[in-house]
Amino acid sequence: MSSPFSRIRVDFRGIGPALSELDDFVVFTVEPPWSSCKGLLARPPRETVMVGEVDLETLDAYTRSVPHARHAVGLGGGRAIDAAKYFALKTGCKFISVPTILAADAYLTPKAGVRIDGVVNYIGDKFPDVIVIDQSVIGAAPKRLNRAAIGDIYSARISLMDWRRARDEVGEEYDEAVAKRTEAVLARLMSLAPEIKDVTENAIRALVEMHMELNTLQFPYLQRGKFWPQEGTEHLFFYTLEKLVGRPFVHGDVISTGAVVATYLHGEDPERTKREIGSFGVDYTAGNIKITHEEFEKTITSMKRVGREAGANYLVVEKGNPSQSQIREMWELISSQ
Ligand SMILES: [Zn+2]
Numbered sequence: 419m420s421s422p423f424s425r426i427r428v429d430f431r432g433i434g435p436a437l438s439e440l441d442d443f444v445v446f447t448v449e450p451p452w453s454s455c456k457g458l459l460a461r462p463p464r465e466t467v468m469v470g471e472v473d474l475e476t477l478d479a480y481t482r483s484v485p486h487a488r489h490a491v492g493l494g495g496g497r498a499i500d501a502a503k504y505f506a507l508k509t510g511c512k513f514i515s516v517p518t519i520l521a522a523d524a525y526l527t528p529k530a531g532v533r534i535d536g537v538v539n540y541i542g543d544k545f546p547d548v549i550v551i552d553q554s555v556i557g558a559a560p561k562r563l564n565r566a567a568i569g570d571i572y573s574a575r576i577s578l579m580d581w582r583r584a585r586d587e588v589g590e591e592y593d594e595a596v597a598k599r600t601e602a603v604l605a606r607l608m609s610l611a612p613e614i615k616d617v618t619e620n621a622i623r624a625l626v627e628m629h630m631e632l633n634t635l636q637f638p639y640l641q642r643g644k645f646w647p648q649e650g651t652e653h654l655f656f657y658t659l660e661k662l663v664g665r666p667f668v669h670g671d672v673i674s675t676g677a678v679v680a681t682y683l684h685g686e687d688p689e690r691t692k693r694e695i696g697s698f699g700v701d702y703t704a705g706n707i708k709i710t711h712e713e714f715e716k717t718i719t720s721m722k723r724v725g726r727e728a729g730a731n732y733l734v735v736e737k738g739n740p741s742q743s744q745i746r747e748m749w750e751l752i753s754s755q
Contacts, residue, residue, distance in 0.1 A: 421634055421637050421638075422528070422545045422637070423526070423545070423630060423633055423634040423637060424634070425545070425547075426526065426545060426546055426547070426548070426549060426630075427547070427548045427549070428548075428549045428551060428626065428630065429548055429549065429550045429551065430551050430553070430623065431550075432458070432550070432551075432552040432553070432554065432555070433455055433458040433459070433493075433516060433550060433552040433555060434458040434459070434460065436514075436516075436548070436550040436552075437458075437459055437460070437491065437514070437516075437550065438459070438460035438461070440488075440489050440491070440514070441488070442464065442487045442488040442489065443463050443464065443487050443488065443489035443490070443491050443514070444463050444464050444465045444466070444467065444484055444485060444487045444489075444490055444491070444505075445463040445465070445466045445467065445491045445493055445502075446467045446469050446480075446490065446491065446492050446493070446494075446498050446499075446501040446502040446505065447466065447467070447468065447469065447491075447492075447493040447494045447498045448468065448469055448494040448495065448497055448498045449468065450494075450518075450559075451493070451494060451518045451555060451558075451559070452466070452468070452493065452494070454555070454558070455493060455518070455552075455555060458552075458555075463487075463491065464485050464487050465484055465485055465487075467480060467484055467501065469494075469497045469498050469501040470497075471497075471533065472497050472500050472501055472504075472530075472531065472532055472533055473532070473533040473534070474532055474533065474534045477501060477504045477505070477532060478508075480501065480504075480505055481504075481505060481508040481509060484505065486509045486511065487511060488511055488512060489511055489512045489513075489514050489547075490502040490503075490505045490506040490509070490511050490512070490513055490514065491514040491516055492513070492514070492515055492516060492525075493516040493518065494516075494517075494518050495517070495518065495519050495521065495563075496521075496522060496524055496531065496666075496669070499515055499517060499524055499525050499530075500524065500530040500531050500532065501530075502514075502515070503515070503528075503530040503544050503546075504530045504532060504541065504544075506544050507530065507541070507542075507543075507544040512547040512548075513544055513545070513546045513547055514546065514547065514548050514549075514550060515546035515548070515549045515550070516549075516550040516552070517549070517551070517556070518552070518555050518556055518559060519556065519559045519563040519564055519566075520556065520563075520564050520566075520567035520622070520625050520626070520629075521563045521564070521566035521567060521569070521668050521669050521670045521671075522566075522567075522569070522570060522669035522670060523567075523570040523629040523632075523633060524669070525546070525549060526545075526546060526549055526629055526630060526633060527633060528542040528543035528544055528545045529541060529542040529543060530542070530544070536664050537661055537664065538660055538661070549626070551622065551623070551626055553619045553622050553623070556617075556622050557617060557619065557622065561615075561616075561617045561699070562668075562671075562699070562700075562701070563668065564617045564622070564625070565614060565615060565617065565670075565698050565699050565700050566668050566669065566670025566671050566674075566700060567614075567625040567629070567670055568607060568614060568625070568670060568674070568695070568698045568700060569652075569669060569670025569671065569672075569673030569674050569677075569700070570629060570632070570648070570649075570669070570670060570673060571603065571604070571607050571625070571628045571629065571632060572604070572607065572673070572674065572677055572694070572695060573648060573649055573650060573652050573653060573673055573677065574600050574603060574604055574632055574647050574648050574650075575604055575677070575691075576650035576651055576652045576676075576677050576680045576681065576684075577600075577645065577646045577647050577648055577649055577650035578597060578600060578601070578646070578647055578650075579650065579651075579680070579681075579684045579686065579734075580645075580646060580650040580651055580680075580684075580732065580733065580734065581597070581646040581647060581650075583684070583733050583734060584731060584733055587733055588731070588733070590731075596635055596647055597647060599631075599635060600632065600635060600647040600648075603628050603631055603632055606624070606628065607628060608694065608697075610624055611697040611698050614698050614699075615697070615698050615699040632647070632648040633648060635647055635648065636648035636649070643729055643730065644730070644731075645730060650680060650732075651676070651679075651680035651683060651684075651721075651732050651734050651735065652673050652674075652675075652676030652677040652679070652680045653673065653676065654676070654721050654724065654725050654728075654730075654732050654735065655672070655673075655675065655676030655679055655680065655717065655721060656669070656672045656673055656676050657724060657728070658717045658720050658721045658724040658725075659672060659709065659713070659717045660672075661720075661724060662713065662716055662717055662720060663709070663713055665708075667707060668707070670700065671700065671701065671702065671706060671707050672707050674695045674700050674701075674702035675702045675703070675704070675707055675752055677691055677695065677702070678691050678692055678695070678702055678748075678751055678752055679718070679748050679751075679752065680734065682744075682747070682748050682751060683734045683735065683740070684734055688751050692751065692755070696755055701755070702752060703752055703753060703754065703755060704749070704752045704753055705753070711749055714745075714748075714749055714752075715745055715749075718739070718740060718745055718748065719739045719740075719745075721735045722735045722736060722738070722739065
């Protein structure tokens with residue numbers, strides 16, 4: 419079976435040319451960026467839905483009330499993309515993903531984040547048919563929301579730590595060639611740090627290509643309930659925090675916080691992780707993601723349970739909870755740049 423990622427077309431021509439080819443479509447979007455994007459469309463959508471909360475009731479109501487067009491366009495950040503993805507999943511139409519920030523790779527993954535009873539669940543699976551990248555629209559967003567794109571790439575460094583531990587401790591199957599390709603992506607990421615910090619056009623294209631490559635490498639493992647080589651313990655930190663506090667976060671920022679924590683848990687050098695993430699201008703501190711010490715401690719001590727519920731093997735948290743002094747050290751690591 420060929421990878422579904424190889425069937426996704428990535429259209430770098432921008433919103434105007436890409437969407438002018440659609441004859442029948444509805445748009446799910448948010449404000450910003452809708453006001454500054456709608457003028458780029460050659461013809462109006464059948465309906466424009468301004469997405470509020472992405473809870474199950476709201477999304478199911480869209481499925482009933484919004485016209486079943488041939489294409490659902492998700493134009494914006496996470497909520498717009500998730501709403502269009504869910505609509506396309508339920509109605510069977512094509513899904514056109516138009517991210518206007520790159521803070522997470524959800525614009526190319528098959529799962530939609532949907533709130534059920536206040537807790538985010540990830541429901542799949544609907545791959546985009548086309549991803550439209552408009553460099554001038556993305557470039558006009560606050561830089562920090564695009565720098566955060568590194569979260570879902572840098573995560574691969576932690577994922578490799580997880581994978582090697584699994585190989586060494588429980589004899590997990592390990593593919594040297596996949597690991598090498600992942601390391602090449604990480605090397606490319608680090609070489610682009612100044613450009614990514616400035617969010618140049620070249621950086622935007624490269625971030626999309628790296629998201630695509632890592633998700634393609636990850637896909638066969640996902641089929642077997644594994645997350646390498648793209649996600650690791652840093653994502654477990656994110657999912658646990660999200661479950662516990664229920665607030666929305668900038669995905670890549672929290673993934674970066676999680677990367678510092680996970681590096682520490684692995685017994686590797688967290689200062690290197692801080693330095694590397696800092697070189698992109700990404701702020702991984704607790705102050706930036708606005709979490710309290712209490713929330714942090716609860717997250718750390720709940721990761722093992724949440725990991726088990728996800729059916730995944732996060733060996734680094736399996737051994738038991740970190741001690742109070744370790745939690746204090748980690749808190750200090752994420753308390754300053
Ligand atoms: Zn992610």
